[in-house]
Amino acid sequence: MDSLLCDELLQEIFHRLPPPSSAAISLVSKRWRRLLRSSTTSLALHFPPPYNPTTITSFSTFLSHHPFLSSLSVAGGDFSGDPILLAASSSCPNLRHLRLLSSPVSSFSLYTLSTSCTHLSSILINISRPLSFSWLPSFNSLKSLSLFLTNPLTESNDFETKDDVFDVGLSLESLSLRGIIGGDYGINYLWRNCKNIKKLQLKSCESLGDYSAFSSFTEFWNDLQELELRTCRGILDGVLLKLAENCVSLNSLLIYDGGSRESLLQFLNHSKCNVKRLDLRLPLDLDNTHLIALSENLKFRNLVSLRLQSCCLVTGEGLKAIGRAMGNSLEELALINCDVVERESGLLTTLGQDLKRLRKLDLSYNDLLLDKELVSMLVSCNFLEELKLRRCIRLSKVAVESMVRSCKKLKSVDVTYCCGIGVDGVEFIVLNSTLVKRVEVELSKVSEVVRTLAVSKFIEVVS
Structure with missing residues (x-):
């Protein structure tokens, strides 16, 4: 039978099998292992501690067996990232997405990577101070x-490369930075040269860089669409x-x-943005004044998604104002760990009646x-x-x-x-829901009846 199947047909079969089957496929024969590797386009690898130089050395050979690899994710923690980059440079010319969680990588290995992997469109790496973005x-x-910016700023970082060459025409559309502190001179290079950013993520950042960075940052978001x-x-x-x-x-x-509280209120009162999605986890910084300001600003009347988490100071007054103002636009509502849901009887009923277009509801x-x-709300959620x-x-x-009867x-x-x-x-959910395609529940509650029905009705049961 094996000899009757051509390489292309076998590879097509491999692509249709679930991921757990990959390990078994490679054990069937040398031919199957070779075909599996040559058809693999994505790999996620983990190097457990302690650091083993032998493992890293053989990594390049391993990658060479995957000539069409386009996505590579490597994690470990205590190994050097440079050998990984050099291995990818020599073995993965078709690489488009690289995610490397290790010790910081050097500019030299990044230059080498850019020369060999010319199609790279997405990179996640650790870099160390002093900061330089000449690569x-x-x-x-x-x-x-x-x-991810690592190692602390010290006196020896005073010579940080400022990369004073501006207007280099970077084509970045998404930028994520973690760990910026005051005195990070190199960050100004990004604010000055990233003119096409549509999505910006800042995590655990104490500053935007050195003293001149903020002025550059305010000119940075001409086309900014998403901010985290x-x-x-x-x-x-x-x-x-x-x-x-400005935005x-x-x-x-x-x-x-x-x-x-004050700056968020100013933004909600005076924003000129037509924000469609708002996601806030501010336990002690968000209250009714913010929600009422949100409901009164006409720029937010097209809000499609509102997600609130652990918002302890919010009451029914603010949420009802949102429901009245945005009942014709809001399609997603999340009130996660918000005790107002439990504290105020009848609130969910009112929200269900006001939010006629609700498609997604999260009350986790x-x-x-x-x-x-919950029942009193779901009665009105006919489009959920x-x-x-x-x-x-x-x-x-x-x-x-x-849930099954109303939705x-x-x-x-x-x-x-x-x-x-x-x-x-x-x-009951699996048996009586006509359109449900995904159910998340503990494994202990998945009976044989559920397994059989899920297969026949093409329902994905996630444990």
Whole structure:
């Protein structure tokens, strides 16, 4: 039988098999192993500690058996990243996406990589201070760059390369930076030369660079569409105020763990952006004044997605104002670990009646959410397609029955760690839902009945 199948047909079969089958395929014969490797386009590898030079040395040989590799992800922690880059340079000419979580890499290895892997469009790496980005223009196809800045700033960093060559025409569209601190002179190079950024992520950043960086940063976002600020309390005031003044293209904003009540209020009151997606995790920095400002600013009337997490100071007043103002536009609502859901009876009922176009609802981690509150909301959610109730431990099969009865268009359900929803509740979902294609639940609640039905109805059960 093996001799009757040509290489192309075998490779097509390999592509259609689930990922866990790959290990078994390579054991069938040398031919199958060779064909599997030559048809593999994506690899994710992990080098467990301790550091083993022999393993890294043989890595280049291993990669050479995968000539069509386009995506490579390598993690470990205590090995040098330079040998990985050099191995990829010599063995992966078709590489387009590289994710390397290791010790910092050097400029030399990055130059080598840019020469050999000319199609690279996405890179995630660690780099160390002193910062220099002289290697960056060498990647002509690069669209997405993620950098983790490591080792502390010391007196020896005073000679940081400033890369004073500007206007080099970088074509980056997505930029993610983690760990910027005051005195990082090299960062100004990015603000000056990245003119086409559409998505910016800043994580654990205390600063935007040296004293001149902020002025360059304010000219940086002509086409910015998505902004994420995670644990960036030190720079949030300046960024939000300038954003409200200068940016009109932004359509998605995420702020986690580090806010400023006043600057956020100023942004919500005066923003000129037609923001479509707003995602906030600000336990002690978000209150009703912000939600009311959001509901009153006409620029937010086309808001499609509102996600709130752990917002302790928000009450029903603010959420009801959102429901009244955005009932004709809001398609996604997340109230994750927001005790207002449990604290104010009838709130969910009102939101369900106001938000007629709701497609996605996430009420996860609301431990005290009761069946009657959820049921009263779902009665009005006739267009709901995705429902997440993870760790809502008070819910029971009553909620499941209401979900199936009221939400006829439901396609995805997450009831993981819902203690009151047992095996019979999961069976009820799979048996009675006509459009559901994905159910997330603990493995212990997946019965043989569910397995059989899931296969026959093409439902993905995720444990």
